[in-house]
Amino acid sequence: MQTFTEENYLKTIFFLSIDIEVWVSTNALAESTNTRAASVSDMLKRLAEKGLINYQKYRGVRLTEEGERLALLVIRKHRLWEVFLAEKLQFGWDEVHVIAEELEHIRSERLVEKLDAFLGHPQFDPHGDPIPDADGQMPAFRYRKLSEINEGNTVIVTGVSEHSSAFLQHLDKSGIMLGCQVKVQEINRFDKSIHVLIDNQQTVFISHEVAKNLLVK
Amino acid sequence: MQTFTEENYLKTIFFLSIDIEVWVSTNALAESTNTRAASVSDMLKRLAEKGLINYQKYRGVRLTEEGERLALLVIRKHRLWEVFLAEKLQFGWDEVHVIAEELEHIRSERLVEKLDAFLGHPQFDPHGDPIPDADGQMPAFRYRKLSEINEGNTVIVTGVSEHSSAFLQHLDKSGIMLGCQVKVQEINRFDKSIHVLIDNQQTVFISHEVAKNLLVK
DNA sequence: TATTATTTTTAGGTTAGTCTAAATTTTTTA
DNA sequence: TAAAAAATTTAGACTAACCTAAAAATAATA
Ligand SMILES: [Mn+2]
Ligand SMILES: [Mn+2]
Ligand SMILES: [Mn+2]
Ligand SMILES: [Mn+2]
Numbered sequence: 001m002q003t004f005t006e007e008n009y010l011k012t013i014f015f016l017s018i019d020i021e022v023w024v025s026t027n028a029l030a031e032s033t034n035t036r037a038a039s040v041s042d043m044l045k046r047l048a049e050k051g052l053i054n055y056q057k058y059r060g061v062r063l064t065e066e067g068e069r070l071a072l073l074v075i076r077k078h079r080l081w082e083v084f085l086a087e088k089l090q091f092g093w094d095e096v097h098v099i100a101e102e103l104e105h106i107r108s109e110r111l112v113e114k115l116d117a118f119l120g121h122p123q124f125d126p127h128g129d130p131i132p133d134a135d136g137q138m139p140a141f142r143y144r145k146l147s148e149i150n151e152g153n154t155v156i157v158t159g160v161s162e163h164s165s166a167f168l169q170h171l172d173k174s175g176i177m178l179g180c181q182v183k184v185q186e187i188n189r190f191d192k193s194i195h196v197l198i199d200n201q202q203t204v205f206i207s208h209e210v211a212k213n214l215l216v217k
Numbered sequence: 218m219q220t221f222t223e224e225n226y227l228k229t230i231f232f233l234s235i236d237i238e239v240w241v242s243t244n245a246l247a248e249s250t251n252t253r254a255a256s257v258s259d260m261l262k263r264l265a266e267k268g269l270i271n272y273q274k275y276r277g278v279r280l281t282e283e284g285e286r287l288a289l290l291v292i293r294k295h296r297l298w299e300v301f302l303a304e305k306l307q308f309g310w311d312e313v314h315v316i317a318e319e320l321e322h323i324r325s326e327r328l329v330e331k332l333d334a335f336l337g338h339p340q341f342d343p344h345g346d347p348i349p350d351a352d353g354q355m356p357a358f359r360y361r362k363l364s365e366i367n368e369g370n371t372v373i374v375t376g377v378s379e380h381s382s383a384f385l386q387h388l389d390k391s392g393i394m395l396g397c398q399v400k401v402q403e404i405n406r407f408d409k410s411i412h413v414l415i416d417n418q419q420t421v422f423i424s425h426e427v428a429k430n431l432l433v434k
Numbered sequence: 435t436a437t438t439a440t441t442t443t444t445a446g447g448t449t450a451g452t453c454t455a456a457a458t459t460t461t462t463t464a
Numbered sequence: 465t466a467a468a469a470a471a472t473t474t475a476g477a478c479t480a481a482c483c484t485a486a487a488a489a490t491a492a493t494a
Contacts, residue, residue: 005451026472039452041473046450058459058472089331102323108316114306222481243442256482258443263480275442275489 002052004105007074009033009043010052013063014071023060072136073112078104079125079132080115086126087119093126094168127168128159128178128215143215146182147192147208154183159215167213174204182216219269221322224291226250226260227269230280231288240277289353290329295321296342296349297332303343304336310343311385344385345376345395345432363399364409364428371400376432384430391421399433 002010012032016024026044030037048055052067063071081103082096091099113134116122124130132138149155157180160168171177175198183197192208206214219227229249233241243261247254265272269284280288298320299313308316330351333339341347349355366372374397377385388394392415400414409425423431 003450027470035451036453037472038454038474042451085328089328089335091327091331095327099323099325099328102325103320106316106319108319110308110312111302111306111316114308118306220480244440252481253483254442255444255484259481 002050002070005043006047006050006052007070007105009047010063010067010071011074011078013053013061014068014075017062023056023062025060029061069136072132072138074104075138076132076134076136077106077112079129080112080119080122082125082127083119083122083131084115092168092172094165094172096126097163097165124159126178127163128157143217145212146184146194146196146206146214146216147211149184149216151184151187154181155216156181157214158217160213161215162213167210170210171214174198174206175202176204176214182214219267219287222260223264223267223269224287224322226264227280227284227288228291228295230270230278231285231292234279240273240279242277246278286353289349289355291321292355293349293351293353294323294329296346297329297336297339299342299344300336300339300348301332309385309389311382311389313343314380314382341376343395344380345374360432360434362429363401363411363413363423363431363433364425366401366433368401368404371398372433373398374431375434377430378432379430384427387427388431391415391423392419393421393431399431 013024016028026037026040029040044055044061047053053061053063055061078100081100085091085096130138181199184194185197186195194206195203196206197203230241233245243254243257246257261272264270271279295317298317302308302313347355398416401411402414403412411423413423414420
């Protein structure tokens with residue numbers, strides 16, 4: 001049985017080891033969990049003790065099978081609750097993450113499965129992220145970033161890699177949402193900002209910074 | 218901002234001061250929260266410090282206005298989540314309490330209000346308990362216990378004063394649920410057990426212990 | 435009312451999770 | 465490859481929430 005804090009560490013380690021394929025460093029964890037490196041070292045000892053991570057001093061850390069299973073379960077709960085909040089309670093996609101950060105720790109296997117069924121076994125959360133199944137299986141999609149698309153090409157927005165409400169609200173204002181069609185009309189050679197045509201309707205200006213966080217197919 | 222534990226203490230004090238109109242004792246709290254009296258003394262100092270209770274050493278404790286407001290908000294959340302679990306996710310009324318004990322601590326005003334709207338502003342939870350409104354107002358119903366009903370009378374089951382799954386499953390087996398009609402056919406003079414006719418269909422035997430925990434009108 | 439019993443509080447200790455400051459190890463660079 | 469820089473761990477402290485054992489206050493009883 002893990003504490004909320006332990007679950008959050010596992011989740012953070014999981015996401016960090018996707019980005020950087022190697023061992024996760026103490027400093028990276030400190031950064032992501034908003035704590036100090038000393039506190040992380042402390043916690044890593046505890047998680048290793050429980051068999052949830054492989055921890056080598058001064059080297060870094062990786063999840064064990066059990067640790068990864070638990071991380072994926074928390075991610076499953078997080079994303080299912082986000083779907084519930086967005087679809088059933090009409091929350092905006094910019095609001096759901098903060099609340100799901102709390103709901104993801106509710107402990108009840110039956111609750112997760114019943115929630116999943118109630119929502120119609122959704123495959124993706126409101127940000128386009130895939131929802132792991134009850135066994136922790138999750139499709140490893142290869143997304144491309146909008147910033148990698150060449151002039152003249154048309155793609156579909158399938159997700160975002162940044163979940164802050166500031167970013168999502170900015171997308172709302174620009175009229176960009178999941179599933180919309182985006183045609184790259186012109187790329188500025190100087191700052192890599194782009195003009196895109198959305199759903200064949202309005203043309204919008206998008207900075208490189210934003211384009212990097214838009215996932216498309 | 219209160220911790221989960223503090224919220225649980227407030228809720229417990231609230232319920233104990235309904236039962237016994239006077240000051241709530243340290244021992245009563247220790248009993249209800251499954252802790253030792255020494256730990257309760259500790260916590261009471263902290264809650265008093267925060268202005269959530271009036272605490273007089275060796276006397277006992279009462280909620281302040283703010284403390285009562287917070288207690289009622291937690292109770293509101295608890296009961297709304299119980300309705301969600303029972304009505305939307307098809308949990309049995311014997312299963313919802315344990316899960317709601319966790320969900321009641323999720324902090325988001327907007328979530329409570331949206332959940333309330335999604336459920337259609339329910340007035341009662343699956344056990345027949347009234348749900349406080351957003352301002353903490355809650356109808357103070359006077360229920361009678363089935364054990365106080367005289368032979369020959371017919372009443373409607375409106376609630377239960379015991380929420381253990383053992384008790385609720387026992388009621389399920391006896392075919393007793395909220396809203397059903399119960400006629401007291403015969404009261405045993407020796408052990409006060411009774412024979413009741415349910416919805417004019419089957420006759421069931423009910424012990425005094427069970428009858429005391431059935432609320433009727 | 436004096437003594438005993440009960441209730442409650444205080445004293446001192448533990449664990450999880452955090453912190454700062456100092457020590458140690460690893461990495462980088464000259 | 466030796467010195468400097470960066471990353472990491474250890475040492476020592478703090479808070480919330482609990483514990484046991486002992487002391488103090490209140491209540492009950494002879
Ligand atoms: Mn999220
Ligand atoms: Mn998401
Ligand atoms: Mn309940
Ligand atoms: Mn209830």
